[in-house]
Amino acid sequence: MIKVAIVEDDQTLRNGFKTLLEQTAGFECVCTCETVADAVRKIPKCQPDVVLMDIQLPDKSGIECTARIKELLPSVHIVIVTVYEDSDRIFQALQAGACGYLLKRSAPERIIAAIREAQEGGVPMTPEIARKVIGQFRAKTTASTQVETLTSREKEVLELVMQGLENQEIADRMSVSLATIRFHLQHIYEKLHVHSRNEMIFKFSGK
Numbered sequence: 430m431i432k433v434a435i436v437e438d439d440q441t442l443r444n445g446f447k448t449l450l451e452q453t454a455g456f457e458c459v460c461t462c463e464t465v466a467d468a469v470r471k472i473p474k475c476q477p478d479v480v481l482m483d484i485q486l487p488d489k490s491g492i493e494c495t496a497r498i499k500e501l502l503p504s505v506h507i508v509i510v511t512v513y514e515d516s517d518r519i520f521q522a523l524q525a526g527a528c529g530y531l532l533k534r535s536a537p538e539r540i541i542a543a544i545r546e547a548q549e550g551g552v553p554m555t556p557e558i559a560r561k562v563i564g565q566f567r568a569k570t571t572a573s574t575q576v577e578t579l580t581s582r583e584k585e586v587l588e589l590v591m592q593g594l595e596n597q598e599i600a601d602r603m604s605v606s607l608a609t610i611r612f613h614l615q616h617i618y619e620k621l622h623v624h625s626r627n628e629m630i631f632k633f634s635g636k
Contacts, residue, residue: 430457431456431548432475432476433456433457433458433477433479433481434458434459434460434462434468434471434472434475434481435447435450435460435461435462435480436461436468436481436482436491437463437483437510438463438464438483438486440463442483442533446458446461446481447461449537449541456541459475459476459477463486463487464486464487464489465486465488465489465491465497468482468494468497469494469498469501472502472505473498473501473502476502478505478548479505479507479508479547480498480507480508481508481544482498482507482508482509482510483509483510483511484509484518485512491509491522492518492521492522492527495507495509495522495525495527496525496526506529507528507529508527508528508529508547509522509530510531511530511531511533512532512533512534514532528547528551529551529552530553530555531543531553531554531555532555535555575621576621578620579620582613583617583620585603586599586610586613586614586617587617587629589602590614590630596610596614614626
């Protein structure tokens with residue numbers, strides 16, 4: 430029997446997930462939660478095998494809830510079930526400890542399969558989410574490789590730019606002229622294949 434907890438603030442969806450579990454052999458819904466506070470209070474007592482976790486909750490993010498639940502129950506498997514499919518949320522959820530990420534429009538049988546897959550140690554994801562994860566991973570890998578082409582001085586300039594310092598502030602911090610910083614930035618742009626400070630910050634902020 431796979432014990433499942435549900436964290437979902439929408440009553441219709443919450444009841445739908447619960448009914449799905451109750452009508453599927455081998456599954457048991459051990460608790461339902463509407464908020465992060467509910468989840469942190471109730472889930473450790475229920476000791477579920479798998480948690481279905483929404484992201485948009487009334488008090489805090491489901492991503493924060495995922496991290497907290499994993500602290501309390503390191504062995505629990507958390508599957509995000511949400512309407513959001515942007516890459517940043519996906520990676521934040523996985524970094525917080527989620528083992529899978531599904532969209533709410535997934536068919537009921539896919540959700541059941543995902544719970545079973547999570548319990549068996551898998552990483553359940555819909556195909557479109559998997560493609561986003563792979564694409565984001567490749568982008569981050571490329572970014573890291575490009576940074577390695579920089580000299581130690583250029584890396585120092587890049588780090589200060591990422592901290593929000595302006596060119597003159599960077600020059601003062603490094604005890605060099607403003608012209609020297611501009612020279613370094615020109616080479617950094619060329620090596621990182623960007624055309625402006627904003628593009629560089631956007632591309633490498635999540636590296």
